[in-house]
Amino acid sequence: MSAALLEVQGLSHRFRLKDGRAVRAVDGVDLAVGAGEILGIVGESGCGKSTLGKTLIGVLGADDGTVRFEGAPIQNLDGTALRAVRSRLQYVYQDAGAALDPRWTIGRSLDEALVIHTALPRAERDARVRETLAAVGLHGDQLSLYPHEISGGQQRRVGLARVLALHPKLLILDEPTSGLDVSVQATILKLLVALWKQYGLTLLFISHDLAVVRSICTRVAVMYLGRIVETGPTAGIFTNPRHPYTKSLLAAVPLPGGRRVIDEAWLEGEPPDPLDIPSGCRFRNRCPMAQPLCATDDPTLRPLAPGHNAACHFA
Amino acid sequence: MTELLAVRDLIVNYHSERGIVRALDGVSLAIGKGEVVGLVGESGCGKSTLARAILGVLPVPASEVRAGAIAFGGDNLLTLASAEIARRIRGRRITFIPQDPYGSLNPLFTIGQQMLDLMHWKSPRAAAAGRSAWPAVLSRYPSARRAQDRAAILDMLGAVQIPNPEQALAKLPHELSGGQRQRIVIAMALLPQPELIIADEPTTALDVTIQAQILRLLHREVKRRQVSMLFTTHDLGTAWEICDRVVVMYAGQDVEAAPTPAFFAAPRHPYTSKLLESLPRTDGVAQDIPGEIPSLIAPPQGCRFHPRCYFATTECTITRPPVSGGAHVVRCYHPLGASTGVAA
Numbered sequence: 001m002s003a004a005l006l007e008v009q010g011l012s013h014r015f016r017l018k019d020g021r022a023v024r025a026v027d028g029v030d031l032a033v034g035a036g037e038i039l040g041i042v043g044e045s046g047c048g049k050s051t052l053g054k055t056l057i058g059v060l061g062a063d064d065g066t067v068r069f070e071g072a073p074i075q076n077l078d079g080t081a082l083r084a085v086r087s088r089l090q091y092v093y094q095d096a097g098a099a100l101d102p103r104w105t106i107g108r109s110l111d112e113a114l115v116i117h118t119a120l121p122r123a124e125r126d127a128r129v130r131e132t133l134a135a136v137g138l139h140g141d142q143l144s145l146y147p148h149e150i151s152g153g154q155q156r157r158v159g160l161a162r163v164l165a166l167h168p169k170l171l172i173l174d175e176p177t178s179g180l181d182v183s184v185q186a187t188i189l190k191l192l193v194a195l196w197k198q199y200g201l202t203l204l205f206i207s208h209d210l211a212v213v214r215s216i217c218t219r220v221a222v223m224y225l226g227r228i229v230e231t232g233p234t235a236g237i238f239t240n241p242r243h244p245y246t247k248s249l250l251a252a253v254p255l256p257g258g259r260r261v262i263d264e265a266w267l268e269g270e271p272p273d274p275l276d277i278p279s280g281c282r283f284r285n286r287c288p289m290a291q292p293l294c295a296t297d298d299p300t301l302r303p304l305a306p307g308h309n310a311a312c313h314f315a
Numbered sequence: 316m317t318e319l320l321a322v323r324d325l326i327v328n329y330h331s332e333r334g335i336v337r338a339l340d341g342v343s344l345a346i347g348k349g350e351v352v353g354l355v356g357e358s359g360c361g362k363s364t365l366a367r368a369i370l371g372v373l374p375v376p377a378s379e380v381r382a383g384a385i386a387f388g389g390d391n392l393l394t395l396a397s398a399e400i401a402r403r404i405r406g407r408r409i410t411f412i413p414q415d416p417y418g419s420l421n422p423l424f425t426i427g428q429q430m431l432d433l434m435h436w437k438s439p440r441a442a443a444a445g446r447s448a449w450p451a452v453l454s455r456y457p458s459a460r461r462a463q464d465r466a467a468i469l470d471m472l473g474a475v476q477i478p479n480p481e482q483a484l485a486k487l488p489h490e491l492s493g494g495q496r497q498r499i500v501i502a503m504a505l506l507p508q509p510e511l512i513i514a515d516e517p518t519t520a521l522d523v524t525i526q527a528q529i530l531r532l533l534h535r536e537v538k539r540r541q542v543s544m545l546f547t548t549h550d551l552g553t554a555w556e557i558c559d560r561v562v563v564m565y566a567g568q569d570v571e572a573a574p575t576p577a578f579f580a581a582p583r584h585p586y587t588s589k590l591l592e593s594l595p596r597t598d599g600v601a602q603d604i605p606g607e608i609p610s611l612i613a614p615p616q617g618c619r620f621h622p623r624c625y626f627a628t629t630e631c632t633i634t635r636p637p638v639s640g641g642a643h644v645v646r647c648y649h650p651l652g653a654s655t656g657v658a659a
Binding site for chain 2: 044151210212215
């Protein structure tokens, strides 16, 4: 892995409730994203993966911890400094197309990002817009159309083009393919990989879909109840998972034509109330390997193989 | 296997401001007794329209059934009076599991109240008691029957693995998790002892570990009771998990039907084969299907997949291919594996 582009240490975000209690949605996350990686953040609903993404770019404030991007801390920036970081570190929402103004043509929406973030003259902005539009597979003559005149899939492409026009370093993609049919999903994934290569991007790919993550990510981090419980190279995580939660998660994914989950998956019960996280290891109530030690000692990520870490006493 | 339900050449149109939407274009499908059939297709392919047509809940007057028949136990559900379907069939012999249980449970009533209401009208005991002379809302719920129904509900909650069934009955829907609510609506679909359950993407909204639990539960319970099930899904993985047979739809047409193992081992329709190739792979990025799903207002003539099909010839653009094959049915002029297998 090359030098870390994004470094996260002890990051936490708590949602406070009216009654004074707090949901520890992100609870002490350590993470390093190397330049050129596609890092998948996987986990089930409520594990904090989206909150992590939003805390990273500062949409949500961090209660604890630090985020360093290209070596410099990016928390509590304002004005120009924040804008400079944002043009290189971009967040792409699930439905990127929904971010388009319905009353603006696609050309104007694409131009706006460049007006705000760059000092390019009009002709160069125009060239940049056409170049990124071509990169996402759309034609220049679609610039004069309004969002409702193109399909939902094309809207997503425009949303992506709008982000790419700024030539960012790192994209945080929040569930970019959820809610899509598999054939459309394949189109978007192909496009993302092509753009990743063309622009030399680094991607943080937040997803609940393990099959998708396996197919495009170079490295994977598995989250459970606000913590990263295992991280490693994609092949290592999928062929030799070490944390019992990762094992159970993988065992629950249907493999058309392969083994049947309904015969083999073993994880029973549901994740505990995030307001009432178990002491020690937060997975212990559902874990078949749990020992008394797990109730008292909170395991931290420890290396098990090169680049492969798991937070489990018995992994 | 004896046939329980047979849909034949069903044509359904919707009227919209932009024109007539040709949602189902001569769809046929059969479900055997005790069989779990997966109805697979991408959004807008007509799977929910077909499910609604079987349940007799197509929107009126926005939809129009142009042709076809739905045979179920000696009745044609398309010609039967809607009051008759409501009284004898829907909710009793054919029940429904929705995608979003939160949307079908009343947020203001306890789970117990809602389940007892169901039993009041739709339990086998209610059927045995016959029709009351009173208007439905005024008819009594005899306490002996009520007690028996309550016991049956508690039994069923045990079967769907709800912890502390007694306590669950006193809860409101929002006090349960998504997985628990899905277990409740599965229990409600099983309680009337139906012959057929229509399950509309029942695990789409669930996390993968909960999905595995729910699929296992659903499979065990329908097989144990020999209930047939039509399971609509856009997810080939879940179809693989619990279906005996798979029927694939594309843009309002049925294109292939086969036993699950044969289907996944050797799909015969070009669309199906492309759909399987578009699943995420372990060795690199999946292949997509060039082009987009056509508008159903002006769908392509003939086989609706022909504009995106590598094998399409002139005949594909004129008339829809007839059914061919025995147990593995395909509607295509140029099915895959035709030279080695059944004559096309």
